[in-house]
Amino acid sequence: MSVWMRRGSGALGIFLVLAYAIACTPTRELVTKSQTQITGDYLGEQICMSCHQAESSHWVHTLHARIFRNPRNELEAKSCEACHGPGSRHLVDVNDRSRIIAFTRQSQTPIMQQNNQCTTCHAGKTHLYWLGSSHQLNDLACSDCHNPMAEFSASGLLRTAGVSKTCSSCHRQEFNEFRKRSHMPLIEGKVSCIDCHSPHGSVTSPLLAGDSVNQVCFKCHAEKRGPFIWEHAPVRDNCLNCHEPHGSNHDQLLTTARPFLYQQCHTNRGHPNDLLTEANLGSGTRPDPRILNRSCQNCHAQIHGSNHPSGVRFHR
Amino acid sequence: MNAGIFGFCFAGLLLATFPSVVSAEELPPSVLGNTLNPTGSGLTDRVDPRGMTLFKQRVSRSPAGILYDTPRVPSIIAPGGWTGTVDIGVLTNDGPEEATEFNEYTDWKRSALVAFDFFRLSEDGRGYTELSVGAVGRDDQYGSLEFGSYGSYVINVVHAKTPHVFSQDASAFFDGIGSEYLALPPGLVPGANSSDEIDLALTVSDRGTLSIERTLNGMSFKLTPNEDVTLFLDFTSERQQGERPFGGAFLPTFYAGSGSGGVVETIEPVDYLTHSLSLGLSAVVGSYWLNFSYNGSLFENKKDSLTWENPFTNRVGDPFTLERGRFALYPDNQSHNLKLDFARSLPRGQFTTTISWTSMTQDEDLLPPTINTGQPRPNLDLDDWNTLDALPRKRADAEVQNMLVQSSLNMVLAPRLTFRAKLRYQDEDIRTDYTAFNPSIQQIGYVAVDGGFGNRSFEPGVNSSPFQFRSIPFDRKTLEMTAAIDYRPWRKTNLGVEIAREEVDRENREVSSSDDDLIRLTLSSRRLSWATVNLSYEYSQRDGDDYDPYPYARFFTASLPGYQSPFGTTPPAFTLDAMRKFDVADREVAKLKARVRFLVRDDMDISVQLQREHTDFEADYGVDYNDRDTFSVDFNFQPSPTTNLYAFWSWFNRASEMANIRDTGFSPDLSAGGSTYPLDSAWRESTDERSYAYGFGLSLHLTRWQFSSNLSVSDSSTQMDYSFASSNALAAPGASGNPSGRFPDIEHRNLQWTTEIDWYLTSKLTLRFFHRLDAGELDDWHFDGLQERIGNQLYLGIDLDDYEVNTFGVSVRYTH
Structure with a gap:
């Protein structure tokens, strides 16, 4: 770890302590309090x-x-x-x-106050990281996703019939990814956005429901968690080095077609850096297993890591 | 952990004076649904013609301007009462059963359609019981039973099945599919068959389905002793069973002479069992919030290995017969995570700290380095390697530990000014240390592809190319610091500026340390009565230490005493020194995001989204750049509570380029243009991918009828071009004809058009008619001309099927 990093982390640690102390000092102008307090009597x-x-x-x-x-x-x-x-x-x-405190577009109640009404009861839990989250910074109100005035969804008092449908109101492009050739089974009703994302805030960007990308993936793909005696560095680092999270025009949600996916990194002496062309396809004059079917993985089948004593190159 | 980090952690703990809750990422599934009810919502879907209120003629909007849905007709349930809906019908379709995509995640076989909802409120109105069941076919189903007392406790039991079909027309060449041993069909012998003999066996082999089915059962318990404390326990057990396509290699056919080598597409048996447990508590005490949780996952693979018999001859004329290969399949493993979230609400803001520790371990029994016997080389006797005595240890003893500490502070500096700061430290510590060493013959090395290829035994004093003999711990430490200011110049408008630095220290990677500096500008505004605007722009730059193309030296045999290179003390080139691996290389990223929702009328809006992302690696070799652009438009019209019309159109484009050099020499020279990587062997590849998605929908709710129709189309095309300096770049110079410079496009089109008519026979009885048109096309050059046998390559012969299927359904729905 560099000197800069050591000093930076130490300094920021000290800074946080000081800032914490400052933040503890009372003030008359608090953003966490209502800007237009509703007063009056409760009627029942x-x-x-x-x-x-x-x-x-x-x-x-x-x-x-x-x-x-x-x-x-x-x-x-x-x-x-x-x-x-x-x-x-x-x-x-x-x-x-x-x-009156209302929760619609026409409401005169500031978003902060609207949300404070909800967090009066819904404090803590998954809302711990709401402040500073991308949704909060985009001025989202709880009622942009939830509508507690009627039962639209099976759970969560959402604004629509389900989580994914609610998210798609704003995240249309991401939703369309699930219609691609290879995709997570979201439109089939087997997963929803919150299997991977935590819309109320998270310690991991982009609002991930885990400490890292891989830990999110391992929830459903526990077999790929390993650890293995022979690890593949980019796999251990981040599944998204090779896979799209939502959907892809390539097999297995890959970011691009094999073998070029691998040739972006590998040019080891031997066979990895040969340019394979349409002549090497099954319909070509010189079919080559490096480009047919599973491409590199025809041989390097255990690409996520191998536990075989002879699996150094993921052949076994 | 150094002093600075320690100080930071200590500060976090110091401030965490205790009291409070859990963040517990919930265990899957987050939704219980199926193809016909993907949201898992209730079956009662008659829309209330009154809408939400009698006071407004138009539908209300959310603060961001989204039109709210119309609620359904409410069920009247008094304490002690119940409501229930049962929906029973049949499905049939005219489709080809082998259309893989059509059946990928569902079970459209002609079968019954069943759905059932039940809800009962107890006499005192506190307790309830809820049951929900749905099934399309036998494999696409869900069920949930929940009971509890409002504000006190909830017990939930769930069941879900998810099919995943890989192919419905795969060659069943081997005997024993689904088991750990794939035997050649009768008439063939391992390691010595002619092409004609193999072809004959292929002609009589069956074809079948390769699929996996996930069956999940789980229960959860949540107890709320008071409004400030919640205790929870979730447990799920998921079984995955089935088969999927897998690889398998002996001597690579591109290295072998005519009639030699072997690549076999095998079938992996899948029989996984994963138990997951999550428990913890959340608490709010005054201004303190606390979450504490334990998350455990135990994964068991009931299939430890896969052995397959080799149909091919490894080397023509070689007296050694390579009979079989063996994989070690995914090993049993376990993960344990402890997580503490703490927050304190302050007079001017909020302080939050998270400490999370995860241990992932795996200690599976190891297999011998090979399953074969015999002597493929004069200095390689497989009998020395096909025994557990050939292992340095009998178990894997692999472990990764991950520690995350994060603190953040949100503070109000002035009524319109907010300050944010975050410090995040993550440490991934890989503790696995395995050396490929055979103690019985005191030799470092292993057996490549079960004896099919070369020699991987280290012999001091003998010229050799270095090979990896020891596991590499890719440890990583990440420190991220963020500071941001948010300012509200006007009511309903927020401007933000954020700067961040992420410093990553990596062990045994090409870049040992790098800094990623980021600036982000944001604007969100609801100030305009006719639009909601969200804009953001970010720019980041990653700069790292000098790129080391060969950071693994000490894990390769060239680091061992006695290593001798054909070039004296310098080993042959391992890789091209100008290659830049994109995951660690220097880069610049610029991202622009814009989302504007135009409130065209009280009952209509048009939402426009634009995103442009440019990543520039400026690498001579490796990925050069990667651009992503998206644009989408959504239209929504709700003229009345009973009518909705929507349409969407979106466009996605990805463009990237990469370059490489084919090695045509053998020398220690790593440089581009040197003797190993001459420039006349250089080549480039570019990808241009375009996807469109569009569709529309209409729903109309009348007194006696309900009609809905929804169309969605996805159309993707990937164009891949290449260029090369000379034919020396090609895999087979002189034998590849005249390459055109372009692959056939990879194209995928998919259409779904669903129409449903509900006829309300009585207030409780509905007759439902359902039609869905599914059509799909897929062209992918990986499968062009892919026959079951191509030379010494054997494939499952999976075809990419176009399909057009009409599915019809009729059901009767009764609601009490």
Whole structure:
């Protein structure tokens, strides 16, 4: 480890301690507090329902409603007003959107405050890394993905019928990757985005549900975890060196076609660096196993690592 | 761990004065669904014509401007009541059963269609029981049983099956497919058959399906003793069984003379069992949050090895007969992870620290270096190597440890100004140390391809090319530092600037240390009433130490006392010194992302996404550059709660170039243009890949009918061109005809068009009609002219099938 690295890490460690101390000092201007506090009296669910019958008919079947029917604390007992705040000022002028906490585009409630309403109960757990996450930095509200007013999804009170459908509203390109020749079985309903990603924040970019890319992959591909007595460096380093995560126009979600995938790195003396052409295809004049079918892996079959005493070059 | 890192960790622990929760990445599956219900959502899908509210004529939007879906007609469930839906029908299709892609992850065989939902609320309204089951065919199914008490505990039991078909028309040449021993069919003998004899056996061999089926069973338990503490335990057990295509090599046919060598596409038996356990707790105590979890995974492969008999003659005229080869299949392994997340909410922000430690171990019994007997070379007697006595140790004793420590601070400097800082340290420590050494004959080395190729025994004082004899620990330490400022110049607008440095120290890689510096600018705004804008641009530059093309020297025999090269003390060239491996080489990356959602009308929006990514390695050999560009447009129109029309179109392009030099000489010279890698053997390859995806959908919900139709098309094409300095670059100079400079394009097209009509016979009874058109085409030059036997190469003869299949379904759905 370089001197720079040692000094840098030490300095940043000290900095964090100092910054922590500064951050502990009270201030009147807190971003974590509401910028437009809703004040007033709590009216109770019956008053709300007297106008919002349709909303109520959907909401009463949601997980939230059922938990609020058996409240564990004072806040949960407030039912609608647990999230929307006290309703008395709203009753005075129902057209003034600033008088109630709402969670839609038309709402006058700042995103930070909207989200704070949710984190009042949903603090910690997977939301620990929400602050600073790419979703938070893009000013996403909880209600951009969730709609607790009705039961759209099997779990998670999502805005649509499922996780992947919800994500695809913004991540269309990634969703389309799953239609390619080789792909993870997402459109077939066997995996969803949150098998690999943690949308509420993560210690690993891009919002990965694991400490590293490989640790995410190993959750379903435990056989490739090894470790092996003969390791392949880029495999141990990062599965994405060779594989696309969502889908690919090549076999096995590979980033490009074999043998060129391997020839991007290998030019060891011997056979790895020969230029193979269409003449070497099965339909050509000189078929060559280095380009047919599984290409290099026809022979180097254990490319993820070998546990055979003679598997140095992944032949066994 | 050095003092700086230690200080940082200590600071993190010091600040973590305790109390609080778990991050526990959830165990798969995150969704229980199947092809006909990919979201696993409930079966009651009658849309409420009132919409969400009676106060608005138009559908509401989320803060980012996304139109909300219309809720379904709510089921009325009073305490003590229940609701349930059963959907029973049949599926049939007119498709070719061997169309692999059509059946890849599902089971479209003509069969019953079953789905069942049940929900019951207890008398006191606290408890509930929920059952959900769905199946398409026998292999594409899911089931879930959950019961619990709201706000108190949840117990969930799940079952899921996922098929994965590789081919439905593969040659079943060998006997014993699915077992650990692939025997030649009757009439053939290992290691000595003529081409005619093999062809005769191929003509009478069956063809069959190669597939794997994943069956997962699991249970989870979550206890919430109070609103601040959650305890959880997840356990899953997944079995994977089946067969998949695999490789197999003896003497490479391109090194062998006519009629010699052997490449055999074998069939790997798969019988995996993976137990996963995740348990821990989450707690919130005042301003402290804590997660603590243990995640364990035990993987068992019930097939330890794969042996196959060699149908070919390894060397014509060689008295040694190479009868079989043997693979060591994926070994049993285990992983244990302990993770602690701590956060403290501060008056001005939040401090967060994560400490995670993972140990991955594997201690499988090792196989002997070869399965064969005989003497392929004068100085190689396989009887010295086909025994466990030929091993330096009997078990693998492999281990990797991974440590992650990360601290971050989010702090409000002023009402509109936020500061973020992050420090992340990750250490991957590979503790495996294996030396290929035969103690019985005191020789370093191994047996290449079970005796089929050359000699890999080290003999001091004898001229030889060096070979790897010892495992290489690719340890890696990464330190990442990030600082960022976010500023809100106006309400609903956020500007951000982030700088980051990632320093990586690698053991035994071409670049031992590198710095990756990054700057990122972001803008997100909902300020405009008619649009939501998200923009980001980032630029990063990785600079490393001097590139060492041969960092593995001490793991190769050239490092051993007594090594003798044909060139005196200098070993022959190992690789080209100008080659740059892209995963460690210097590079520049520029990324631009733009996402704008235009709110065209109250009930309509158009979302446009653009992304451009340029990675420049500036390498003479290896990957030169890699560009990725995407553009997509989404249209969504919801004129009423009961009507939705959408369409999308997207384009993806990837362009890259790489270069290499064919070695045509034998010398210690590593340089480009030298005697080993002359420039007239240089070549380049370029890839230009374009993909389009487009589609539309319409759903219409009437009083007695519901109609939906969804079309999606994917069209991808990869063009690969090459150029070369002279025919010396070619694999077979003089025998390759006149290369055109371009491969046939790799093309894939896929269409799915689903139409469903639900006819509401009564308020509880629905008759459903379903039609789906699936069509696909695939052309890939890897399979062009691929016959089952080509010279001394044997393949499974897998064809790429075009298909067009109509699937029809009818079912009756009853809802209580």
